Amino acid sequence: MNEQKQTRFSYRTIKNFQRTLLLLPGVLLYGIFNFTPLMMMVPTSLLDWPGIGPKEFVGLDNFKKILGNEYYRDQLLNALSQNVLFFIVIIGTFLVIGTSLALLLSFKTYGRKYYQIIYFLPYPMAGAAVAYLLNLFVNPRGPLNAIMMQFGLIDSPIPFLGSEDTALTTLALFYSWHRMGFAIMLILSGILAVRIDLLEASMLDGANRWQSIKNVVFPVLGPAFILITVIIMVDVFNNADYTLLIMGAEAGPFRSTDIMGTFLYRSAFGASAASSDANFGMSAAIGLITTIMILPAALFLALKNFRNK
Amino acid sequence: MKLLKTTLIAATAAATLATSGMALADTTLELYTWRIQDQELFDYINENNLIPGVKIHANVYPGADEHETKLRIDFQTNRPDLYHAKAGTAWIQPWIDAGVAAPVTDLGVDLSDFSDAALFGATGADGKVYGVPFVMQMESILYNKAVVKKEPKNLKELEKLFADLKKQGITPLHVDGRDGWYLNQVLHEAVLAGMTSDDWAQKVVAGEACFTDDVYVNAWETFKSWQDKGYMNATPLADDYGAMRTGVALGTSAMMIDGIWSATPASPMFEIDPSLELGYMALPGKNNKVYGFMDGYISYNPNSEKQDAIKKVLEFYTTKEFSQLFAEKVEAIPASSHKISVDNDRVNSAAALIGKNALPALPFFTPALNSGEPTYQQLTAAGLQELLGGKTTAKEMAEKIQKTLNSQGYVGAANCAM
Known part of the structure; x- marks a missing residue:
């Protein structure tokens, strides 16, 4: 007797349950390691606390100081404007050089797989190692200056990290070099997703290679560009690994490499010039202000994804 | 069981x-x-x-x-x-x-x-x-003995040596202009010991002398003149502590102002050149003393x-x-x-120098100079970086230090009103 047992739940309920189960580990991990610390910043930002010892509740004083006190406000504005410049250099490099290289890799060039590996190689390297290597590379007595002097391009070494005019851009280029592989792979996957029949149709209509790229490939790459822009924006406004490793918390010369991450770190731990003004509350307040500034970008990405769905 | x-x-x-x-x-x-x-x-x-x-x-x-x-x-x-x-x-x-x-x-x-x-x-x-x-330190000039054969005894001899070294294509004095801790704790204090005076140093920590006094301003004007004459590395703000020590260890630079810790066997300078021999001497200014x-x-x-x-x-x-x-x-x-x-x-010999020929006052560690924010330590680091970067003069640097300390109720504020 083949009596099929009737289930208590509908197919739709089971499907939703499965989806929830699949999402649960990610949500838990994100909640524990990202969302909870983010929420903890709110109460911490209301304290005056050097990281040890008693905590003093100061209400919104930390925010008032950052936005109202000239000493802190100048630092905030300086760090913020330089962070924007830092971001523009990086994203500009990614979109121009990254797209160019991704396009070259999309052609059926001999050895392109090897090129892909070579371009991607720096990405898995530790930030500290990259900072150390590139610091040596641009040193006044390093290989870059030596080569330029050898070819007669310059008369004396350029102090890439010692000049206010070049230090921030040099650090942004370090970042770009390190993460370029990531941008190339994202853009390349976008290019490879372009339907062949669209390209063939454009060719049949008489378009040359550039016209096909411009009118068929680039419009398809839009989502990849947005994704890269948002990921990089969130990253460069929250992290300052290269600056901290190479220039220290003082972000010299003359704070010309100061960005939000170094400002935040300096507020939490003081700086190398024997500052005793360490306050985790101030640091949390800076973190929250940064979060509020980059939140629109994160929301934009989320909404974009919903729309695509 | x-x-x-x-x-x-x-x-x-x-x-x-x-x-x-x-x-x-x-x-x-x-x-x-x-x-x-x-x-x-x-x-x-x-x-x-x-x-x-x-x-x-x-x-x-x-x-x-x-x-x-x-x-x-x-x-x-x-x-x-x-x-x-x-x-x-x-x-x-x-x-x-x-x-x-x-x-x-x-x-x-x-x-x-x-x-x-x-x-x-x-x-x-x-x-x-x-x-x-548990440990005493000394800050002074450290030099590569393979490059500097004879110690200069006064500023005139030092500057003549600088000129000779420059002619040979060797950087006479390598300066780390990037690290705040080096600028305030090492460079600034060693120059005080060699080129100001015991009397001034003792008085400044007691609030009886000022940073705007000629003895302090002159010391830094002399130091700055070395940079202007090309006796220093061309880009001090681009060179960190490692670059400075590497230059002296390789012999492409003759001297640096540093602590004696760089001459101990654990110093990475001896990894660059195991046969390196380092000598040390006070900055041979008027005071000619080390900072111990x-x-x-x-x-x-x-x-x-x-x-x-x-x-x-x-x-x-x-x-x-x-x-x-x-x-x-x-x-x-x-x-x-x-x-x-x-x-x-x-x-x-370092112990003897500390015992007999060290500056008797230590501004870097004096509570009266470091109780406000920014501290003397922060002010001197920022001031020296600006001096090396050509953004300020020795006199302006001194005035800024004094003015800021005065605003914090420095013990000598009344004597050094500006």
Whole structure:
């Protein structure tokens, strides 16, 4: 007797349950390691606390100081404007050089797989190692200056990290070099997703290679560009690994490499010039202000994804 | 069943033995330090059981910043038991305020074998001593002996040597203009010792002399003139501490202003050139003195549960045996006044220079100059960077330092009103 047992739940309920189960580990991990610390910043930002010892509740004083006190406000504005410049250099490099290289890799060039590996190689390297290597590379007595002097391009070494005019851009280029592989792979996957029949149709209509790229490939790459822009924006406004490793918390010369991450770190731990003004509350307040500034970008990405769905 | 019972009895006996063994085991104390050069010393102390019943586990965080950051984080979970502290009230005060530093007198440690000069750096604003000093340092000119054959005796000879070296394509004086800690603690103070005067230095810490005085301004004008004449590395703001030491170790630069720690065997300069020979001398200005100071002391966490073991370690640091071992193993100058026998020319001559030819006042560690924000330490670091970057003159730098200190109620504000 083949009596099929009737289930208590509908197919739709089971499907939703499965989806929830699949999402649960990610949500838990994100909640524990990202969302909870983010929420903890709110109460911490209301304290005056050097990281040890008693905590003093100061209400919104930390925010008032950052936005109202000239000493802190100048630092905030300086760090913020330089962070924007830092971001523009990086994203500009990614979109121009990254797209160019991704396009070259999309052609059926001999050895392109090897090129892909070579371009991607720096990405898995530790930030500290990259900072150390590139610091040596641009040193006044390093290989870059030596080569330029050898070819007669310059008369004396350029102090890439010692000049206010070049230090921030040099650090942004370090970042770009390190993460370029990531941008190339994202853009390349976008290019490879372009339907062949669209390209063939454009060719049949008489378009040359550039016209096909411009009118068929680039419009398809839009989502990849947005994704890269948002990921990089969130990253460069929250992290300052290269600056901290190479220039220290003082972000010299003359704070010309100061960005939000170094400002935040300096507020939490003081700086190398024997500052005793360490306050985790101030640091949390800076973190929250940064979060509020980059939140629109994160929301934009989320909404974009919903729309695509 | 019998077999099971036998096994259980054996397991219980083993557990009992293990427990009694644990009771007899040494207490291990966690110590945080930035001094990688002391590791061999700790290994020796532990291997030879020199502090009965106590082992020291040294956690080295190279670089003063990293050490300080690690302390700030780990004190939240009541670690470590012991830590090496930097000299000066400005460094120890936040830890005192947080309740993680306490006077050594609370443990009954006897400090009678230390001079007032050694204890000064370990003394808080309340006049209490917060650790046992263990190392003296000296800051002066360090030069590569393969490049500089004869020490100049005065500024005229020094500048002639600079000119000769420049002609040979060698950078006469390599300066690290990037690191704040170097600019304020090393460069600024060594120039004070060599090129101002004992009288001025003693008066400025007492508020009876000013940074705008000619003796201070002239010293920095002379220093700046060396840069203008091309006697320094072309891009000091681009060169960090490593670049400076590399230049001197390679012989492409002749001299640098640095601490004697760079001449100890643990210095990375000897990895660049194992045959390197370094000489040292005061900046041969009018005062012609070195900057000698107590650079480190061992402090303790009063909240640790291992106070008895901590006391044993601190007491060991006060002994003649420790001083002798420190001089032998670390090849540095111990801070105590014990008479020890050292067969090391470098240690002996540096100790003699500190004893007989050092600046008698230490502005860098003076509470009166470092109690406000920004501190003297921060002001001098920023001022020197601006001076090297051509953004300010020596006079403007001096005025800025004085003006800022005055605004914080500096003890000499009335004498130095601007």
